[in-house]
Amino acid sequence: MTETRTSGEQGLRERKKARLRESLVESGLRLFLEQGYHGTTTEEIAASVGVSQRTFFRYFATKEDLILAAVAGIDERFLASLRARPAHEPPLTALREATRDHWSRLDPRSHRSLSGAATVLRDNPEVVDAVMSHCRSHQERIAAVIAEHTGVHRASDPRPDVLTAVFVAVIGTAHEAWGASGSTDTDDLLAAVLDRLDLVPGTVAGDWGARGA
Amino acid sequence: MTETRTSGEQGLRERKKARLRESLVESGLRLFLEQGYHGTTTEEIAASVGVSQRTFFRYFATKEDLILAAVAGIDERFLASLRARPAHEPPLTALREATRDHWSRLDPRSHRSLSGAATVLRDNPEVVDAVMSHCRSHQERIAAVIAEHTGVHRASDPRPDVLTAVFVAVIGTAHEAWGASGSTDTDDLLAAVLDRLDLVPGTVAGDWGARGA
DNA sequence: TGCAAACTGTCAGCCGCTGCCAGACTCTCT
DNA sequence: AGAGAGTCTGGCAGCGGCTGACAGTTTGCA
Structure with missing residues (x-):
């Protein structure tokens, strides 16, 4: 709680971001496999991990970027x-x-x-x-x-x-x-x-x- | 008017289509060169030769197809x-x-x-x-x-x-x-x-x- | 001349993607 | 512990590529 962060460690904020990013990649790939690339909307992917589409596009510039991120x-x-x-x-x-x-x-x-x-x-x-x-x-x-x-x-x-x-x-x-x-x-x-x-x-x-x- | 078409010739309809298609390619490329690819909308291209956007997409499956057609x-x-x-x-x-x-x-x-x-x-x-x-x-x-x-x-x-x-x-x-x-x-x-x-x-x-x- | 087929415009709508703004959260400093 | 600054998020409005559906026009052929 009161401890100062040593260099190299990550704060809560960055850990959350990384986790969310991973979730999006994982969930996105799964959806692509299940229902096809075009059959999956960015809104679906976002919703599947509980964020808005707007947030999705803050993590990935394009839908295709999801695959590159993997x-x-x-x-x-x-x-x-x-x-x-x-x-x-x-x-x-x-x-x-x-x-x-x-x-x-x-x-x-x-x-x-x-x-x-x-x-x-x-x-x-x-x-x-x-x-x-x-x-x-x-x-x-x-x-x-x-x-x-x-x-x-x-x-x-x-x-x-x-x-x-x-x-x-x-x-x-x-x-x-x-x-x-x-x-x-x-x-x-x-x-x-x-x-x-x-x-x-x-x-x-x-x-x-x-x-x- | 009353003449029958010999094989190999094209009717008015097909000639018109070919001409329109050519016009779209030519006009599209020109616009791309003038104002960039993203700076040119399909509606603009269509309008530049006097047809609707819907017609543009009946000639070309995608905007990129214009370039391939060239x-x-x-x-x-x-x-x-x-x-x-x-x-x-x-x-x-x-x-x-x-x-x-x-x-x-x-x-x-x-x-x-x-x-x-x-x-x-x-x-x-x-x-x-x-x-x-x-x-x-x-x-x-x-x-x-x-x-x-x-x-x-x-x-x-x-x-x-x-x-x-x-x-x-x-x-x-x-x-x-x-x-x-x-x-x-x-x-x-x-x-x-x-x-x-x-x-x-x-x-x-x-x-x-x-x-x- | 009249009918069938082909072509076109309009409209409504989906989806990828973006700018904007307000609210929530995190971090730091005191 | 609390205030302020910086960051992240959701919602909204909107653009542009692209598509389906329907109705009106043009062309080809008999």
Whole structure:
């Protein structure tokens, strides 16, 4: 009661905000899964946790932001893994290994969020746009790390941007295939991503002689 | 008046529809350029060609569709060029050369539309999502052609999808760089696309020794 | 010329989203 | 403990994209 707050702790206000935010994400995702993305209004989501629609929009700029919030933080952790890779590593390899690293470090909660969000995406293709939009800004930061590691200047050398775009695009196809396969196991998603990343060099080269599977 | 219509000709009704549609696209793009995408309402666009908002939405499912309509037909022509490539050609080369072919066949009107649409995209990044969404469906059809030419089955071999995703992603980066460069010459855009496509094999391989520029 | 089909305008309404204002809550300082 | 400042919330009004329904007009064809 009378104790002063030490730095790093949070007051009641901030704890409440964080809890409300979490509730909104959780409840929103559940509703999306139950009755579809378009079949769920922002007012419903707000009401399901006992706040007004106006408050909903104080926590999330858009309805789509709910989904991005569910997987927030994952980007940061991936970037951290990427930065931790040795600078001399071939860039595509670094991206591949960083993906593996960061995946293995994901806590179960993140896996569940990821799986939930991915399911919403599979069932509501309209939402993919928003996520891709977010991916583009994520791409920016990945390219920056690649440029730093390889020592090239993005202004004059487009390779970091090209490689990053390729990386993100390949993840996109893996994601789509994973969704189409009906799997909800995120390990399958990781496997698909890694497989396809390995395919890239041979695929862009001319030699399609040896067919897979 | 009393003449019967020969096959291939269009009646007054269809001509009117086509003209109205064109007017809406043209007027819409102009307004977007003049006062921004969000600064232009669908009602304004409709009024600018003398129809009601309701009619606007009978021609275009969404406001964003206006922009897609401006570059409609380009996809088809690209696919035609791609199908015309020899089947034995390395797939990435085929995509590259098809891009060149189809570009050289574009009439000046298409160039202008493309340039206008690209400018709208540069000035209104929010619209990019919609275009990317359209690109994803375009991607589907490209992958189908690639699979056919190379004789692989997309169900078991992800390479057509991977290659196509890479292709589209690289075009995306070229587009962005072109926009950032401030150029409005579509030839510069083509050059950027071709350059970056050529960079891909070396970029995904490890050898970043030789720097560009 | 007259009928059926296609097209359009009007209206009412839903939903995402925002600005504004008043009231409630939290935190801090005394 | 209490007052003041700052923060958070709900309610309201409103805009813009978008849709369904209905009625009136235009076009195509016989």
